[in-house]
Amino acid sequence: MADALLELTSVSVAFGGLRAVQDVSLRLMPGTLGALIGPNGAGKTTLFALISGFLKPDTGRVVFDGHDITGQAPHLNARRGLSRTFQIVQPFAAQTVRENIAVATHLHEPRRVAALAEAERVAARVGLAAQLDKPAADLTVSARKRLELARALATRPKLLLLDEVLAGLNPQEVAEMIPVVKAIAAGGITVLMIEHVMQAVMHLAQHVWVLAQGQLIAEGSPAAVTRDPRVIEAYLGHGAAARLQAA
Amino acid sequence: MARDLTGIVIFALAVIALTLLLSSGVWLNALMMTLYAALLALAWNLLGGFGGQFSFGHALFFGTGAYASAVAQVTHGINAWAALALAIVAAAAVGAFVGAPAFRYGLKGSYFALVTLAFAEVFRILALSAGFTGGGVGMMLPLNESIANLQFGSRKGYVALMLGCVVAALATTAWLRHSRFGARLQAVRDNEDAARAVGVDPYRIKLGATIASAAFMGAAGALYLQVFQYIDPGIAFGPHVSVEALVGAIVGGMGTLWGPVLGAALLHALGEATRNLFGQLPGLNLVIYGSVLVVIVLFMPRGLAGLGDLRRSERGGRNG
Amino acid sequence: MNFDILFASVLNGLTTGAVYALVALGLTLIYGVLHIINFAHGAALMVALYGVYGLKTAFGVDPYLALPIMVPAMFALGYALQRGVINRASHGKDENILLVTLGLAIVLENLALLAFKSDTRTIDTAYTLTTVQLGPAFIALPKVIAFFGALVTCAVLLAIVTRTDLGRAIRAVAKEKLGAKLMGIDVDHVYAMSFGIGLACLGAAACFLLPAYYVNPQVGAGFVLVAFTIVVLGGMGSFTGALLGGLLIGVVESLGGLFLGESLGQIGIFAIFIAVLLFRPSGLFGARA
Numbered sequence: 004m005a006d007a008l009l010e011l012t013s014v015s016v017a018f019g020g021l022r023a024v025q026d027v028s029l030r031l032m033p034g035t036l037g038a039l040i041g042p043n044g045a046g047k048t049t050l051f052a053l054i055s056g057f058l059k060p061d062t063g064r065v066v067f068d069g070h071d072i073t074g075q076a077p078h079l080n081a082r083r084g085l086s087r088t089f090q091i092v093q094p095f096a097a098q099t100v101r102e103n104i105a106v107a108t109h110l111h112e113p114r115r116v117a118a119l120a121e122a123e124r125v126a127a128r129v130g131l132a133a134q135l136d137k138p139a140a141d142l143t144v145s146a147r148k149r150l151e152l153a154r155a156l157a158t159r160p161k162l163l164l165l166d167e168v169l170a171g172l173n174p175q176e177v178a179e180m181i182p183v184v185k186a187i188a189a190g191g192i193t194v195l196m197i198e199h200v201m202q203a204v205m206h207l208a209q210h211v212w213v214l215a216q217g218q219l220i221a222e223g224s225p226a227a228v229t230r231d232p233r234v235i236e237a238y239l240g241h242g243a244a245a246r247l248q249a250a
Numbered sequence: 251m252a253r254d255l256t257g258i259v260i261f262a263l264a265v266i267a268l269t270l271l272l273s274s275g276v277w278l279n280a281l282m283m284t285l286y287a288a289l290l291a292l293a294w295n296l297l298g299g300f301g302g303q304f305s306f307g308h309a310l311f312f313g314t315g316a317y318a319s320a321v322a323q324v325t326h327g328i329n330a331w332a333a334l335a336l337a338i339v340a341a342a343a344v345g346a347f348v349g350a351p352a353f354r355y356g357l358k359g360s361y362f363a364l365v366t367l368a369f370a371e372v373f374r375i376l377a378l379s380a381g382f383t384g385g386g387v388g389m390m391l392p393l394n395e396s397i398a399n400l401q402f403g404s405r406k407g408y409v410a411l412m413l414g415c416v417v418a419a420l421a422t423t424a425w426l427r428h429s430r431f432g433a434r435l436q437a438v439r440d441n442e443d444a445a446r447a448v449g450v451d452p453y454r455i456k457l458g459a460t461i462a463s464a465a466f467m468g469a470a471g472a473l474y475l476q477v478f479q480y481i482d483p484g485i486a487f488g489p490h491v492s493v494e495a496l497v498g499a500i501v502g503g504m505g506t507l508w509g510p511v512l513g514a515a516l517l518h519a520l521g522e523a524t525r526n527l528f529g530q531l532p533g534l535n536l537v538i539y540g541s542v543l544v545v546i547v548l549f550m551p552r553g554l555a556g557l558g559d560l561r562r563s564e565r566g567g568r569n570g
Numbered sequence: 571m572n573f574d575i576l577f578a579s580v581l582n583g584l585t586t587g588a589v590y591a592l593v594a595l596g597l598t599l600i601y602g603v604l605h606i607i608n609f610a611h612g613a614a615l616m617v618a619l620y621g622v623y624g625l626k627t628a629f630g631v632d633p634y635l636a637l638p639i640m641v642p643a644m645f646a647l648g649y650a651l652q653r654g655v656i657n658r659a660s661h662g663k664d665e666n667i668l669l670v671t672l673g674l675a676i677v678l679e680n681l682a683l684l685a686f687k688s689d690t691r692t693i694d695t696a697y698t699l700t701t702v703q704l705g706p707a708f709i710a711l712p713k714v715i716a717f718f719g720a721l722v723t724c725a726v727l728l729a730i731v732t733r734t735d736l737g738r739a740i741r742a743v744a745k746e747k748l749g750a751k752l753m754g755i756d757v758d759h760v761y762a763m764s765f766g767i768g769l770a771c772l773g774a775a776a777c778f779l780l781p782a783y784y785v786n787p788q789v790g791a792g793f794v795l796v797a798f799t800i801v802v803l804g805g806m807g808s809f810t811g812a813l814l815g816g817l818l819i820g821v822v823e824s825l826g827g828l829f830l831g832e833s834l835g836q837i838g839i840f841a842i843f844i845a846v847l848l849f850r851p852s853g854l855f856g857a858r859a
Binding site: 057077081095096097098102105109 | 251428429430433434436437440441443444445446447448449450451452
């Protein structure tokens with residue numbers, strides 16, 4: 004069996020009485036684009052936080068690129084090549100787009116001028132070249148999402164965790180963003196994306212995991228997963244699958 | 251970076267020219283005190299403006315430096331220049347001592363401000379109670395004018411000394427604006443989680459900024475001692491220095507290169523004006539500082555440098 | 571160290587502690603509702619103390635009789651300050667509030683310094699020197715009155731917060747500002763009311779404090795750190811915590827002063843403060859840090 008780039012084994016975390024993530028195990032192969040879907044509140048973003056180190060799991064292991072990174076601090080994970088974006092974009096508001104991305108390029112480039120130059124190149128990859136000198140606070144939602152993406156890309160990740168990078172975008176903007184994500188994956192970076200926009204999931208993902216109420220209820224190809232009655236029930240409610248069948 | 255350094259050089263030359271031209275003791279004193287206030291504000295700005303960590307007890311480091319120098323010179327007969335170096339090191343050490351647990355335990359915002367206040371008070375009480383600091387009586391530096399003793403007959407010598415430290419602080423600030431460390435520090439200030447996600451270790455960055463900020467405050471403390479030849483717990487660790495440092499930086503514009511200098515100059519001018527109008531009244535200075543702080547936060551939270559968008563034009567553009 | 575001295579020290583500590591609790595209660599209410607740390611709390615107490623002092627020396631009003639004057643006056647001051655200055659200063663960033671309350675504190679303290687110099691002043695009342703015997707200890711009557719007065723005020727405050735409509739509105743805003751707004755609660759008004767109540771507590775505290783204590787411009791600074799210690803120890807926003815924390819700190823300070831002398835005894839409090847901030851910022855009873 005080939006080695007997974009990311010392997011979760013029975014990862015769980017609870018907040019007080021709420022079991023946000025329960026016993027989740029998954030294996031993400033290198034060079035693939037995976038999607039994590041599920042109804043709101045399923046624990047997807049929590050899972051990302053656990054993987055990237057913003058949260059420590061109560062039980063379970065997270066192994067990345069052969070190293071056990073369970074509970075390791077996010078900045079150390081970033082150095083290892085594991086980067087994430089945030090569902091609610093987190094720009095360095097007072098700084099320009101170039102400066103924002105440069106903080107990330109500095110991970111591998113200590114010199115200021117070189118880091119700024121590389122930031123420009125990364126910005127071009129996501130289509131932000133025209134807005135390099137704009138303060139992040141002045142960007143549109145779509146541009147902020149690209150900035151978020153650019154910053155994560157600038158860390159030269161092996162694995163990129165994208166948290167709802169398409170949320171809040173109108174259909175035109177979604178259509179523009181999908182090729183960007185595709186190009187990133189085509190460039191060799193393994194991607195795991197949380198997404199609600201099904202069109203994107205069907206189009207981009209090679210493997211899909213479905214999370215509901217903190218548990219993994221299904222996984223497989225996009226087509227298989229969307230036909231799975233358990234998945235339908237998770238989204239549409241109890242008995243929905245049978246009703247759809249009958250209709 | 252070149253622009254910033256050029257600006258600093260011009261500033262230094264201007265001050266030197268001014269010093270050579272002035273002969274009035276009053277004006278030289280004003281120049282010296284303005285530089286001193288600028289040093290305090292520049293020091294605070296490193297951690298507060300660029301790092302976003304507001305210390306309300308920055309006198310902690312000032313007092314450490316002052317007392318380290320005093321004890322070194324008076325009790326142990328150490329040379330004044332060496333004592334200055336010692337003051338800087340001692341202050342930096344205290345910076346590490348306070349910063350390490352504070353940041354290790356993730357103190358931010360009000361909690362960090364409170365803890366710095368608490369530490370300053372603790373040191374003040376310790377200085378009051380300890381024997382080697384002279385207790386409430388304080389310590390006096392015996393008069394012994396010579397360059398070797400860092401004591402000068404005319405204010406010009408002290409102006410030069412202050413200028414040296416101010417230039418060092420300005421250069422450090424400029425470095426922050428154009429270096430990886432500075433970029434990371436400001437990232438932590440603007441959004442700590444986002445910074446962590448791109449590989450920044452907030453603990454080390456904040457600690458580094460605290461140590462640098464503390465070092466400059468320590469220098470200021472030692473210089474204060476040389477000028478006034480006296481230090482006591484109230485002056486060393488009391489609120490006056492803490493307030494002067496933070497108000498100067500905020501009024502001038504946090505996180506900018508020239509903001510603290512502007513702020514210090516303005517506050518000093520205001521202080522002088524009121525002193526001329528009302529005489530030397532206890533507390534008057536701080537009333538002004540406090541009022542200016544309130545007014546600035548209410549109406550101009552980006553400080554003087556925010557006017558005319560100095561901050562934007564200070565941004566180095568594509569070449570850093 | 572014999573038992574009698576210890577006993578007296580603890581009792582004295584409790585009486586001081588009750589007043590500390592009252593001060594801390596105002597602070598914790600302000601934090602619980604507005605989520606701001608009011609750096610001007612100590613200065614406001616100082617203002618209240620001078621108010622009580624002024625009423626006594628200029629108009630001969632007994633401090634305890636001054637309660638109905640001081641409490642509403644401080645309330646009004648708090649309401650005005652919050653609505654007029656602090657609210658406007660935030661511009662959406664917490665750090666601005668930090669700075670503006672600090673600024674207010676500096677202004678108030680130093681105005682007092684200008685007006686009154688750093689002289690320490692006390693008042694003389696008919697009962698200043700009367701003592702009450704409790705077991706082997708003799709406690710000054712004003713302190714005993716302060717103890718019960720502070721506790722009664724705390725009880726009144728708790729009643730307001732739990733049983734009145736205003737109290738319900740306050741708790742709603744504290745828990746969920748947006749939701750409260752959507753329910754039609756005037757959040758700005760509630761903020762100002764809470765701040766006013768917080769300062770009103772100081773008005774009461776000053777009336778209880780002055781007969782047994784003193785006033786000078788720096789007195790606020792001394793109280794502010796103690797109040798913060800209590801609030802942090804007891805848990806931000808927790809009334810029980812402020813009450814118990816106040817009593818505890820009062821006793822610690824008293825015993826600390828007994829064993830270490832007054833100055834070093836104070837360090838004990840700061841040491842607790844720093845330790846709590848570092849290791850258990852949510853405090854003993856607090857819900858969130």
